[in-house]
Amino acid sequence: MTKYNTNNPVGSPSLKDINDNAITLDNLVNSTDITTKDRLGNDRLTIKGLEEAAISAGPTVEAAVKALEQANLARQAAEGVQSELDSTVNEAKNAAELSHEYADKAEESKIAAENAKNSAMISGGLYRTEDEGRLAVADGVNFRVQGADKVAVYEYRRISATQSELLAIYPSKRYIDEIASNMPIPLDLTPSPDVPIIMDKEEKVILSADESGKIKALSGLFSDDIDVGESSNIADNPFSNLMYALVDKNEKLAFGIDESGAVIASALKSQSVNIDDTSIYNDAFSGLAYAIVDGEDNVIYGVTINGEVVGAAINKDPTNRDKETSNNHAVSLNHFIMNGQSLSVRSGTALPLQDSNDKTFSGGLFLKQDQLNNTLVQAKYDNTSAVIWNAIQQMKFLMSGGMDYSKDPTYRDDYQTLASSHGNSGARIESLSKGGSTGSYEGAIHAVSEGYRLAELANESYSVQAFNWIQGEANRDDTADAYIAKFNAMMSDYKTDIDAITKQGYQFPILVYQPSGNQYYAPVGSESPNTIADAFYRLAESDSNITVTTPTYWIEHADALHPTNKGSLQFGMQWGKVLYKKVYRGEDWRPLEPISIEQLGTKTVIARFHVPEPPLVFDETLVTNPGNYGFDLRDDSGVLQITSIKLLNNNSVELRVNRDLAPNVFLSYAYYGVGGNGGGPLTGARGNLRDSDQTVGLDSTVKLYNWALAFNKKLPYTNPKGVK
Template sequence: MATGVRLTDKESSATVESLVGLRTNPVTKVTPIAVDDLAEQLLGGEIGDAIAGAAAGLKSAKTWAELSAVVGTAELQKGEVTDDAGTHTDPVTGLTVPNMGTYSWSASPAGWTRTGDYADPATAVEAKAAADVAATTAVGASVVAGEAGIWQLSGNNLGVTFAISADDGKMPWGVLPDGSYYAGALLTEINYAGNNLGLVDGLVGAGGRLLWGVDRWGGEWIGGQYSEPLGSNNLGLIWGIVGDDGKVPLGVRSDGSLIGALALQDVGAVVWEAGGNLYGLLGTQEVQLTSTGKYDLPRVVGEHVHFRSTRRRDVSMTYRVAYNNPGKLEVFYASRKANEASFTIGQSLAEGGDVAITTTPPFPSNALKFANGPVGKQSEVLTGPLVPLAEAVNETISTGMARNILADELDRTLVMAGQAWGGKTYAELKKGAADGVYEKVIAQAVYLAGLPGGAHCRAVNVIHGEADGLISNVNYDADLREWLDDLNEDIRGALDQSDRIVMLTCQTSSAAGYRSIGVRDTFTTPFLQLKASEENDDIFLVGPKYHLTYLDHSHIDAASTRLWGEYYGKVYRRVVIEGEDWRPLSPATITVDGSDVVIDCHVPVAPIVIDTTAVTDPGNLGFNLLDAGGATITGVSVTGPAQITVALSAPPQTGWRLSYAFHNGAASAGSNSGPTTGCRGCIRDSDPTLSAYTVAPLRNWLVAFQHIF
């Protein structure tokens, strides 16, 4: 069979456009094309620029300052800024544009010009899939609506036996008897015999030039280049393209690295899954990036790997991990502003119940507050400007919390704020209440939104519950849910952020200071605080407070307040920054084995420890058996790294109650709470995290709870 294209009697088009595909518009049917100058058409003008830009590779930077310092190597080279909330003047258009986004290099005027918004690849997959489905549907519709005729042909000058004809009489597609077919002006030959290249298949242009071909050894001709699988060679290649001059413009070694003028100088990062974890390759260095086995849709973004995970209470979020810091995961939030606000709300413990002791700013540039902050008291209105964070009149949790969050690295600017009013119930602090405490928090958010670079909020800190315990509020868990929902709506609205806010709260440990044992059950909030954290995926209980030092029946001293702030900071880092789940030392399951009650626990850091030094024993290490008809507790022991066994004098019966850190301590209202006189227990974990102020470990103590058999 003769070689070449046989459409010599057909009209030719002067552009590559008609090679794209069939068009449904009757006026613009596909026409054959002369491709003698196909290379020039493909490599000239914008197409050539786009190819050169793609070959130059993507320049990924975290900030605009980093990207702007890089000089592009080709017109239209792509760039991106992945994490920068600021703005700048575009060097090409002269417009003020956001720093975070996608970019293209311009040679004249020289600089990176912004082309669009940056989208995290891990979160864009669902949108891309939807777009693919829509595009496929559209293509299907266009084929159905097409008006081209399909014909079986007899004798004709092209030797075609089957064809699609256009309304203008031209043939955009046809099949020859040997299986070769025309696609527009191109002829694909199934048996491309009789040629000096030894090809068995080929694609030939109208000028008789070879565009693509395959020889019997599996080598390929693409344009003027020949690629082939390689055996032994001095370059160690397993695949390569050889030019007419015998040089290799592109080759692949067995380790995956590239060589040649067409190879990217920096291959960049690669990520893969093995054994349920993510691994990365940067250059020739292999690193294990994750160790939990919970990930999906991994994508390389600059120096990070982004992926989706449900590691925090089965809520799907985007995470990232850096190649140069494997194992250190962090949540990659959609809203990333210049300032990170944290609002503390509640009653007197949120205000601060003792004179301030932390009056020196720990991080003057990275931890800030309102001028008369950090937490507004009662009807006080916090005002700007922002100043370095330190405690003023009363010691709040703010400085201790910020110190813990920023201890490892100064990677964010925290603004500690909030509003509190001692002795107020939830009904008096909620949205729309007469005293306006809630509305003052929202006003603070509005102010922060107007700062250069704006602000976002990841969590609100609630220290509250005594007043509702006093009124025996049996719906306090639902109140916490409503409180968080309202704060989510109004703070996010003020800050213009999409990411939801979580609540960090703590357990009230002063029941003994308010209620004698005979009426202790009417103090409802401690168990409902635990219940709210167990039933909601965005409410996290930091822990109980019975191990802290109290001034009276309910207020902790300044040193304990600062220490408690460090506890809040510890949980904030785990939940908000690292995106891990947090449950305090608390029961996971409770089972009965004869007369033994076996309590398997959530343990932040095993093993469980009995500690009667930090907290004195109120009897049975804090456990009490109630409504048991004379039966007693005969022993309490740690029976595993995460297990406690309470031995009873008889098998428990329906209606018996076993409680911890609640039905003990001071027998009358008004007595001091705390580690020697309040309702308490002696069970803790082995968390080695140290206080930045006292260097004492921040142990996690078993929460107060009650189990009814």
């Protein structure tokens, strides 16, 4: 049997690692050698080795040591039960029985064995408490602590004299027995070349797979719990040319196998499955009793331990929906305003209209102050303002359950939108504000007045649902404080003038972004801090009504400042996802941002993040690595050399440096750019940190991950909003 030696960490669900574990287990039990190497290359005593060691250790030590070793073998075998039923189960049973046998021997000489056991624990690196173990070993060395109840052993690694990291928890035999007794499908320990996939309540196999991977269907199955819908892939007779079938109560086909052996599945999204580089499930085998996977362990088709059918071939909407809050203020006509500079009005690839009831003005999406006597017409894309257009379509897609994904349970097909856009290319915030030279401010207020007037004529309610702002590059010479002051003054005018028209009585959400191309205008090769990105982050920190939808360093760029057609889709769809969460559902959605940053010891900094959809990922495929994944550490002595960076606990980043930290430490991310370089994933001020959001996009080629905001924070830092 081939051994792959992947060196993946402990707990890996890879089939290759499960294969290597099976080989190791076989050697432990049956080899005549004294030792064998485990999957990570460590030497382990075989049972033969234990027997020889026991000759000199005496029967008391033999009983204690063998009981511990056999319990560990039972644990290792049990971990392989679900994916290697045809071989690993019997070894688990034998190992568990041996564990009982040797434990009984130990009980017979309990008093004498107690002292021997304590001696064996100390010499074998097993300690009574975490503190005792940490004090007994050097930094970087692993040690084990005796567990209790469901836990046999805890394994730690010492970080310092006061800190250790929990690496693994080994379950006790009692816990293994409890899991086995509670499995939804009792284990059949009789050797069989086939693996069951679907069984009925009497444990008769309906669908199985043999050692070659060939699927066998042994009988038909009727169920009242399946509803395929109004149509079937089998036109007239659902059982024509079918040898086996899974049907609903109306005999509509859900899953069948024809005479040629081909699988026909009306309940699946596609008759042929093509999996990209990711699966619906980050951990491919998380909670799965059975799975059909591709060569990279992506789940094509699986059954959870609760009986749910899952996989990349199934129309399962992975969009998480938190409970909506009082921030949801839906009315009959819901107005979304966009303003800013070129990115706010730039054309690009447009998504198809999702709701024919959505509206815009007869004067167009890009409405100006002198366009009077408007009427409401069906929304249409007029080759401008691609971001807000695509954002509205993505929001509606997530509401309505487009492409057969799950419809939002709160959606009633009556959320009518009105969109307008008022930006000017290359404009500074001063010229876009009230009384500015562009007239953009006055155009937006005119649109509010027109929207309110037309809703009143139709005897409908109206409100401004969100104000969207995409501007900043033109003010690249401003300090963050200066830009913040200008933005707050502008928004104060908007709030006053809009409320005077609508009397809506609540504050509309304000959505902003972070630019990544400011360094383009700096001297070539110089260091250029992204002060405008920092300004937007600080605005959102101080005002709970402001949300940063996304940084732009991950968005595909056509030039130094502007997105490609695909970039327009990326930008708009991400914006629409946030509109859906923050505005339509009223969720307290937050971006991927720091919760706290603190110094640990003299050379370590740990940053903990709010992660919308864990776990954190360093992605060097969609964004190139600018060095240190975009992180930068500085103190009074200058820039520090980062010697290591790693992810911790799905929500934290640990950074180690080459010298002791001096006073006034600053940690930044995606903040410093190189003068003359454009923005985007290849050359901009950027980083590689993202979450694992699997929200479905209307354009399925776009991954709607949440990328970490750019920041520059002095230590210690705590998010002022108390974000968790």
